Every structure is written in structure tokens, then in C-alpha cells.
Amino acid sequence: MSGGVSKNCSFSNPCPICGKPDWCNQVTFSNGDYLWYCHRVHGAKGDIITASGKMWVWKKITPEHFTVWEPKEQYDANRESFIKALPKNSQKGTYYNSSSYRNGSSNERVVSADYIDWNALPLEGTSECASPQTLNVFYRELLNNLVLEDKHEAKLRAEWDCQKGTFEKAIKYFQIKSMPPEDRVRFSSKERFKNLSRKKIVANIIDKLGEPIGVPGFYQRKDGTWTLYYLCGIVFPVFDSDGNIIRIRIGNDYPKVKGTLNGKDGVFNYYMKDEIPGWYFMPDGESEPILAFQYGSESNLISLNKKGYPDGKVVGKYMNFTSFKELHFKDEQGNPRRINKFTNGCESGSFCSLYTKPGDDPTIVYVTEGEKKAIVGNLLLNVPVVSVPGTSSILKLFENEQGMERTLVDSLIRKGTRAFVIVLDADKKVNEAVLYAESLVITAFKERKLTVFTGEWNAQWGKGLDDILLTGVLPDIRPAM
Structure with a gap:
């Protein structure tokens, strides 16, 4: 499969894997075959799941952490065609995925038998979340x-x-x-x-x-x-x-950090190995980590930056x-x-958080991404501020709060809220994911006949809402287009 056309999911065409209207996308190919790239439901090689009345076969995970799923009937038809095309003495055992048997460009292998629908099995060792x-x-x-x-x-x-x-x-x-x-x-x-x-x-x-x-x-x-x-x-x-x-x-x-060591790409992790805590580096494609930094040692391979991390791209800075x-x-x-894995543990999931204090006027509520930004916004603007756990999760505003039969937006309207101000990072002008999240949530507010504004500022004053407020700059509030 190559040369496919990608189309984002929407309220009218939600992702069939996770059921959500945002962040996932469908890729359709010239022969009519299609794949879904889901950002929420993951799996492993050999997995088959049931979703939206269909069975779906795990294909791969992309570098952007999307999991690719193929309809099982399409997968089976492609497999049958592939096997028929093989020499008779080669029609047993494993086979390659559709991209391989169409153009030979992939070495990824897919197990051909003994599929297990893991989601149909009971989940052991977990507890139902408390009230x-x-x-x-x-x-x-x-x-x-x-x-x-x-x-x-x-x-x-x-x-x-x-x-x-x-x-x-x-x-x-x-x-x-x-x-x-x-x-x-x-x-x-x-x-x-x-x-x-x-x-x-x-x-x-x-x-x-x-x-x-x-x-x-x-x-x-x-x-x-x-x-x-x-x-x-x-x-x-x-x-x-x-x-x-x-x-x-x-x-x-100690978040993960994608970086380089001795000319090799890999990931830095902080943990304890052989009774030695420190930052260990795992080169891509290798299985033996390297102790790169130990606190108090004079023979470290790297130094830490002013934030206390190895240099590189930080992953998982804020976690559930x-x-x-x-x-x-x-x-x-x-x-x-x-x-x-965690006996009698419980999954957290991601939730919006409402930061407000006595005396705040609930008439206007700000919405931003990240707890620190929301806390600063509330303390300096004296209005309730909602933190969404990530721009890709912004539509959680319209999901029921835990243990309630109403959404956070519904709850705020009951408290007297009449308008919402979306204040995402200023890099939305160059960051398509942030701009897309803003357009999604604006559309969702408008579909519900709610008043919505956006907060704008020059990026030279800072990236996030907290950055500009702490320097004394207020966002320019404009009607959402």
C-alpha cells in the first residue's frame, strides 16, 4: 500500500477504533483498501480487536505513536491473494503484511495463525476506580x-x-x-x-x-x-x-529524553541498575544500556542541562x-x-482539571493546556481556568465527569458560566496539532450554541498563558472565527 490519501476523523466520521472525533485519521488507497491510524488504542503484533462492529488487525506503530489498524476482512482477503501468488512449496507459515506483499518495501512480519482477541479476555489484577x-x-x-x-x-x-x-x-x-x-x-x-x-x-x-x-x-x-x-x-x-x-x-x-551519545541516537532514562541509580542511555536497536550520568561521580559521559536533564527532546514531562x-x-x-502489571491497581486515564478559588467570577472561564498554566491563569486573572491534559485531549471538556451524568462544560454552565476563552500556546501559528485542537474545540462549542473566544498574543512575549501573565502581558480576547 502506497500513495494513500489521509483524512482526519470528525464528529460525522469518528475513529472506529476509539470512537473519538479527533486526532485519528483514515488513509485510503487507490484500490479502495484503507487503514485507520488511532492515537488512543494501542496493541502489539498479532493483536485483533473488535470495535464499531468490526474486527481489526494490528499493523504497526508509527514514529508519531499512532497505531495502525486494518479491517480483518480486508486483511484476510489480502493474505489469501498473497498466499495464492506464492509457489506451492511456500504456502505455509508466516507471511508479510500488505505493504510487503504489494511492493516488497517492508520487512515487517505478521503472524498468520493463532490470533487472540485480547480485549475479549477478562482483565485480571485491576480494581474498579473509586468514586x-x-x-x-x-x-x-x-x-x-x-x-x-x-x-x-x-x-x-x-x-x-x-x-x-x-x-x-x-x-x-x-x-x-x-x-x-x-x-x-x-x-x-x-x-x-x-x-x-x-x-x-x-x-x-x-x-x-x-x-x-x-x-x-x-x-x-x-x-x-x-x-x-x-x-x-x-x-x-x-x-x-x-x-x-x-x-x-x-x-x-526524570522524564525520558531522546538524545545522542557517542554519535548514536537513543533514549536516556533515569533508574537504578545493579544498585546504581543514574541516567542510563539505550542506543536505538540495542539491548544493553550505558550508564551516562551518576550523581556525585567524576567520570560521567554527559553533563545535565540547567533543568537537570540530559540534552535532547524531553518525553513525558507531565504524567498521570x-x-x-x-x-x-x-x-x-x-x-x-x-x-x-500493578496488582489491584487502577488506570488513571486523563482528565480535565478546574482551578478556581473563593471569589472567582464564573461568568467567563478560560481553557488552556497544562496544570501550571491553568494555576497561574487562575491566580492572576481571578477567573476559573480549566486545564486540559493535552491538546489532543481537548474534547474531554465534553465528556462526562467521573461519577457524574454531566460534562465539565455542563457543570460550569450550571455555575453561571456564559462564555469560554480558549488560550492555547502561541506556537499554534506554526504547530498544526495545536491549531487543529483549537479549531476542533471551537467547532464543538459553536455546535452547542455556546459563546467562545480565543486569547491571542505576540509570541515574542512568551509561548504559554503563564509566560505572558508572569511578565504582565494580558491576552487579546477575540471572538472565535
């Missing part, structure tokens, strides 16, 4: 057991203290704290922390509230003891429209505090099993 009220109780108790580490306070003050009082208000209204590293990493490093150990934090919570069943971020070890997901960094609570803390987002201290990773395997009897 918003229960989540709020557990997450507030978690925050009560955390403090903000000095390095995180210094980082936030460096960004926010140009507007006096911003840091103190953020701490007061939104309970920003620090999540310490895993205990085994913490006690192997030379860094000193104010926070309690994770073991003590979890023990305190269970002593007071009982087991955190159905709370994303908590799970049980093999010995049955409860623990926390490995992420460490700055904690940003995620609030629903009733003020419940329903999720935790982490400003990751979850306790879910789906694994597929066959047991000793050959039975396929679908399990959660």
Missing part, C-alpha cells in the same frame, strides 16, 4: 503526608516570583507538594529529602483510611503490601467541578499518577491471559 468522593479523601490524605521539597520550591519560585505572592497562593489554594522517589532509589542516592519514605506515607494512609482500593497510583506488591507508582516530582492535584481531587499529575523529575499497565502472555498451560 470521586472516595478519591478525594485518599488523595487529600496523601497530600497531607507530603511536603514540597526545597528543590521544587526553588524551581517554582524561579518561575513565579516575578509576580509577588503567586507561589504562596498556589501552595495555599492548590496543595502543590512533592512525591519522593521510590525508597530503594532514594536510599541509594546522596540526595536528602524532607518527605517521609514511601513505605511510611502509605502506612499512615492505610492506618487512617484503610486500603486504597480503586485509587489510581496505589497498587500491591507480590507480598500484598501496598505501595505507590514509581513517578517522583512535583504533585499537581486534578480537581473536578465539585472541588474533589480525582487524580494526581506529576511534573516528572496511575497504577495500570496491561500485559498479554500465555501461561504454562498455553492459555492466553490479560493482566494488570
Whole structure:
């Protein structure tokens, strides 16, 4: 398959894999064959899923992290044609995917038999997510057991203290704290922390509230003891429209970084190997990591930049505090099993967060991407600000809030909101993904007969809403076109 025409999904033609009207796209080829590139539903080689009344075969994952799916009837027809075209002594075993048997340009192999519809299997080792009220109780108790580490306070003050009082208000209204590293990493490093150990934090919570069943971020070890997901960094609570803390987002201290070492491309990860915590580099296509940087060592292969990372493209800077990773395997009897790696854990998912405080006027609500931008927007504009977890997730504004039969937009209208202002990053003029997200959400507001504006500014003043507000610049509010 080559020379296909790509068309974005829409409300009238949503993605059949995830059911959403945004971010995914269909590629149609001259012979009528087509593939769907889905940004949300992933899989692995050999997977077959059922969605929108059809069966779909996993094809590949693109460098942009889209998963490509092919209708099974199309896949089977192409396979049959391919096998018939083979010499008679070659018509057994594995075969190549359609791009291979059409033009021979791909070496990707696809398993020809024993397909398993993993999604049809029961999911083991996971808990149903608790109610918003229960989540709020557990997450507030978690925050009560955390403090903000000095390095995180210094980082936030460096960004926010140009507007006096911003840091103190953020701490007061939104309970920003620090999540310490895993205990085994913490006690192997030379860094000193104010926070309690994770073991003590979890023990305190269970002593007071009982087991955190159905709370994303908590799970049980093999010995049955409860623990926390490995992420460490700055904690940003995620609030629903009733003020419940329903999720935790982490400003990751150690995100993945795509970079180079000794002329090779690869990924830097921070973890502990052979009792040595540090930044390890995994070259593309290789299986043995290289210790590139260890804190306190005088023989490091790299230096860290001013943000504390290796140089390169940062991936996963802000992440959900979850306790879910789906694994597929066959047991000793050959039975396929679908399990959660984190026993009795719970998937977080991504949610919008409403940042507001007493005295805010709810008539106009701003919408931006990212917790820090929304917090600064609320504190300096004194209006409610919604943070969406990513531009690709902006239509979550119109999904039901957890445990409610209404969307966040509906909830805000009930509170008196009459207009919405979309304030995405200024690079939307050159970033097609951001511009596309803005056009999607504007269309969605207009389809619901709601008043919507956009916030505009010259990019020389800063990229995001927080950048310009902290320098004293206000966005220019214009009717959305």
C-alpha cells in the first residue's frame, strides 16, 4: 500500500477504533483498501480487536505513536491473494503484511495463525476506580503526608516570583507538594529529602483510611503490601467541578529524553541498575544500556542541562499518577491471559482539571493546556481556568465527569458560566496539532450554541498563558472565527 490519501476523523466520521472525533485519521488507497491510524488504542503484533462492529488487525506503530489498524476482512482477503501468488512449496507459515506483499518495501512480519482477541479476555489484577468522593479523601490524605521539597520550591519560585505572592497562593489554594522517589532509589542516592519514605506515607494512609482500593497510583506488591507508582516530582492535584481531587499529575523529575551519545541516537532514562541509580542511555536497536550520568561521580559521559536533564527532546514531562499497565502472555498451560502489571491497581486515564478559588467570577472561564498554566491563569486573572491534559485531549471538556451524568462544560454552565476563552500556546501559528485542537474545540462549542473566544498574543512575549501573565502581558480576547 502506497500513495494513500489521509483524512482526519470528525464528529460525522469518528475513529472506529476509539470512537473519538479527533486526532485519528483514515488513509485510503487507490484500490479502495484503507487503514485507520488511532492515537488512543494501542496493541502489539498479532493483536485483533473488535470495535464499531468490526474486527481489526494490528499493523504497526508509527514514529508519531499512532497505531495502525486494518479491517480483518480486508486483511484476510489480502493474505489469501498473497498466499495464492506464492509457489506451492511456500504456502505455509508466516507471511508479510500488505505493504510487503504489494511492493516488497517492508520487512515487517505478521503472524498468520493463532490470533487472540485480547480485549475479549477478562482483565485480571485491576480494581474498579473509586468514586470521586472516595478519591478525594485518599488523595487529600496523601497530600497531607507530603511536603514540597526545597528543590521544587526553588524551581517554582524561579518561575513565579516575578509576580509577588503567586507561589504562596498556589501552595495555599492548590496543595502543590512533592512525591519522593521510590525508597530503594532514594536510599541509594546522596540526595536528602524532607518527605517521609514511601513505605511510611502509605502506612499512615492505610492506618487512617484503610486500603486504597480503586485509587489510581496505589497498587500491591507480590507480598500484598501496598505501595505507590514509581513517578517522583512535583504533585499537581486534578480537581473536578465539585472541588474533589480525582487524580494526581506529576511534573516528572526524570522524564525520558531522546538524545545522542557517542554519535548514536537513543533514549536516556533515569533508574537504578545493579544498585546504581543514574541516567542510563539505550542506543536505538540495542539491548544493553550505558550508564551516562551518576550523581556525585567524576567520570560521567554527559553533563545535565540547567533543568537537570540530559540534552535532547524531553518525553513525558507531565504524567498521570496511575497504577495500570496491561500485559498479554500465555501461561504454562498455553492459555492466553490479560493482566494488570500493578496488582489491584487502577488506570488513571486523563482528565480535565478546574482551578478556581473563593471569589472567582464564573461568568467567563478560560481553557488552556497544562496544570501550571491553568494555576497561574487562575491566580492572576481571578477567573476559573480549566486545564486540559493535552491538546489532543481537548474534547474531554465534553465528556462526562467521573461519577457524574454531566460534562465539565455542563457543570460550569450550571455555575453561571456564559462564555469560554480558549488560550492555547502561541506556537499554534506554526504547530498544526495545536491549531487543529483549537479549531476542533471551537467547532464543538459553536455546535452547542455556546459563546467562545480565543486569547491571542505576540509570541515574542512568551509561548504559554503563564509566560505572558508572569511578565504582565494580558491576552487579546477575540471572538472565535
